[in-house]
Amino acid sequence: MNTCDVIYEGKAKKMYRTEDESIVLVEYLDQVTALNGARKDEMVGKAELNNTISSFIFTWLKKNGIENHFVSKEGKTEQLIKKLEMIPLEIVLRNVAAGSFSKRFAVAQGTVLTRPIIEFYYKADELDDPFINDAHVDYFSIATEGELKSIRQLTLMLNEKLIELFDQIDLTLVDFKIEVGRTSDGKILLADEISPDTCRLWDKTSKQSLDKDVYRKKTGDLLTVYREVTNRLDALKEEN
Numbered sequence: 723m724n725t726c727d728v729i730y731e732g733k734a735k736k737m738y739r740t741e742d743e744s745i746v747l748v749e750y751l752d753q754v755t756a757l758n759g760a761r762k763d764e765m766v767g768k769a770e771l772n773n774t775i776s777s778f779i780f781t782w783l784k785k786n787g788i789e790n791h792f793v794s795k796e797g798k799t800e801q802l803i804k805k806l807e808m809i810p811l812e813i814v815l816r817n818v819a820a821g822s823f824s825k826r827f828a829v830a831q832g833t834v835l836t837r838p839i840i841e842f843y844y845k846a847d848e849l850d851d852p853f854i855n856d857a858h859v860d861y862f863s864i865a866t867e868g869e870l871k872s873i874r875q876l877t878l879m880l881n882e883k884l885i886e887l888f889d890q891i892d893l894t895l896v897d898f899k900i901e902v903g904r905t906s907d908g909k910i911l912l913a914d915e916i917s918p919d920t921c922r923l924w925d926k927t928s929k930q931s932l933d934k935d936v937y938r939k940k941t942g943d944l945l946t947v948y949r950e951v952t953n954r955l956d957a958l959k960e961e962n
């Protein structure tokens with residue numbers, strides 16, 4: 723890939739222009755970060771695992787009624803996606819208390835929430851992605867009221883579908899983060915990545931984390947647990 727075609731370089735992904743203006747090539751990188759990039763390590767093989775998992779999930783979602791930006795998996799670490807105008811929000815949905823929710827509100831990790839809680843974070847590295855509400859989204863013209871309503875509906879629908887998927891491979895979907903963008907005709911579309919980098923996934927029996935928390939908390943080997951998620955999804959593919 724020609725470096726002059728790079729249109730974005732993030733912590734775990736690089737994006738390239740393609741001949742088709744409406745399509746972007748994403749390359750996953752062998753990098754893992756925590757604390758908004760303050761901790762960073764190279765992990766050979768992570769890119770392939772993330773690309774495999776995210777491609778599988780986006781394909782499954784498409785088949786199950788959730789439109790998204792995914793076009794095709796290209797090779798081990800790359801995928802083609804639809805170009806969108808990204809909305810600078812990290813949308814988090816929580817089913818079970820963990821992570822920053824447990825810390826911020828002093829709720830014991832593992833407490834099942836009576837209903838899913840959606841949170842918004844303003845995607846701005848220099849501000850450390852602050853926690854924001856609807857009034858901030860409006861004040862900073864991040865999205866319209868109608869768009870925010872669509873984002874909430876999409877996030878709740880996605881949650882139901884992802885719970886259904888992860889249930890089949892004995893994982894509890896504790897929480898997840900998504901990003902969305904606008905299509906050229908102004909529709910909100912699911913984008914970015916869905917993987918153990920962006921979801922908390924707990925084994926239903928052992929309650930062990932099969933996600934990036936093993937790296938954040940230094941409690942296990944990231945590649946081993948991501949491989950476990952990949953293998954479980956593979957088995958599902960063979961069943962269908």
Ligand code: C5P
Pocket residue numbers: 812814820821822823851897898899918919920921922934
């Ligand atoms: O850290 P926190 O509890 O707020 O994370 C909630 C969910 O969002 C977790 O699944 C985490 O993996 C994901 N997340 C993410 N990218 C961030 C922050 C959180 O994917 N920058």
